[in-house]
Amino acid sequence: MNLISISDLSKKQILWLLDSADRFKEMRGRDPEGSEPSLPLRRKNVAMIFEKPSTRTRVSMEVATTELGGHALYLSADELQLGRGETVADTARVLSRYVHGITARVYSHNTVTQLAEHASVPVINALSDWEHPLQVLADLQTVRQRFGTLEGLQLAWVGDGNNVCNSLILAAAIIGMEIAVASPKGYEPAEQILEQARSLGGQPKVVEEPPEAAKGADVVVTDTWVSMGDEDQAAERLRVFGRYQISSWLMKQANEKAIAMHCLPAHRGQEITDEVMDGPQSAVFDEAENRLHTSKAVFAWMIAGR
Numbered sequence: 001m002n003l004i005s006i007s008d009l010s011k012k013q014i015l016w017l018l019d020s021a022d023r024f025k026e027m028r029g030r031d032p033e034g035s036e037p038s039l040p041l042r043r044k045n046v047a048m049i050f051e052k053p054s055t056r057t058r059v060s061m062e063v064a065t066t067e068l069g070g071h072a073l074y075l076s077a078d079e080l081q082l083g084r085g086e087t088v089a090d091t092a093r094v095l096s097r098y099v100h101g102i103t104a105r106v107y108s109h110n111t112v113t114q115l116a117e118h119a120s121v122p123v124i125n126a127l128s129d130w131e132h133p134l135q136v137l138a139d140l141q142t143v144r145q146r147f148g149t150l151e152g153l154q155l156a157w158v159g160d161g162n163n164v165c166n167s168l169i170l171a172a173a174i175i176g177m178e179i180a181v182a183s184p185k186g187y188e189p190a191e192q193i194l195e196q197a198r199s200l201g202g203q204p205k206v207v208e209e210p211p212e213a214a215k216g217a218d219v220v221v222t223d224t225w226v227s228m229g230d231e232d233q234a235a236e237r238l239r240v241f242g243r244y245q246i247s248s249w250l251m252k253q254a255n256e257k258a259i260a261m262h263c264l265p266a267h268r269g270q271e272i273t274d275e276v277m278d279g280p281q282s283a284v285f286d287e288a289e290n291r292l293h294t295s296k297a298v299f300a301w302m303i304a305g306r
């Protein structure tokens with residue numbers, strides 16, 4: 001089994017993973033060394049390919065692997081023969097002879113789907129230009145811990161309709177949450193994602209103005225205006241995204257108990273203000289922590305079959 005899109009998982013599987021992540025979190029709370037007594041990844045190696053930088057994804061996946069008794073290999077794409085023209089398919093075939101699972105952070109979604117097609121071990125998407133399923137599992141764990149439930153909650157996305165947003169739209173459809181996306185014209189989520197969400201039973205709304213999305217929301221989420229790979233468009237993006245910011249004013253348009261989320265890294269003063277990031281409604285650092293617990297849940301299940 002692979003995790004390329006969050007839609008590779010059913011609602012039941014997502015909820016099972018969140019329960020498992022909650023158990024890992026509780027266990028680590030009791031034992032800060034975090035070792036899971038049964039060490040499900042004992043004698044297992046996980047190859048982690050990175051074409052782009054990472055703080056949370058890399059560290060949470062490496063620590064998760066170590067704490068579950070396994071070994072993680074950080075493989076920068078530039079330092080692999082991949083960087084000198086070896087094909088993605090051959091890389092997948094060869095790595096599958098050594099390791100028990102492959103994670104990949106790639107520019108093009110096609111790279112991670114090709115890896116999955118040619119690997120004989122599970123492949124996990126650690127962020128592509130199309131989706132970020134591991135992030136969204138951590139987001140769901142965070143939301144469920146804050147509200148005690150997921151079904152029926154209202155999410156507001158403010159900003160770029162790309163990878164993280166795409167996974168959240170699909171997750172909302174699978175779980176049964178409402179989502180309204182406010183993006184500047186030309187930066188809305190792709191019709192293909194909206195269509196897929198509708199086919200999963202969702203009714204994602206796309207609006208232009210952030211307060212329209214935030215009105216009545218339980219969770220207000222944003223992401224950087226300039227994703228990795230979009231740096232050449234930075235000047236134009238900074239110009240058009242100006243009002244797509246989670247500010248205290250925007251949070252006031254949402255429900256009184258609403259939380260603010262961001263996958264991080266944040267560009268403080270751009271897509272989110274310091275006041276919100278460091279304020280009482282912020283869930284961003286719990287969200288970052290939950291990357292560890294959800295990675296454990298995914299690896300234990302997909303790589304170790306537990």
Ligand code: CP
Nearest residue numbers: 054055056057263264
């Ligand atoms: N949220 C997230 O994926 O962060 P990194 O880019 O630091 O891994």
Ligand code: NVA
Nearest residue numbers: 163223227228263264
């Ligand atoms: N949308 C961002 C997410 C980073 C975790 C990017 O692709 O750079």
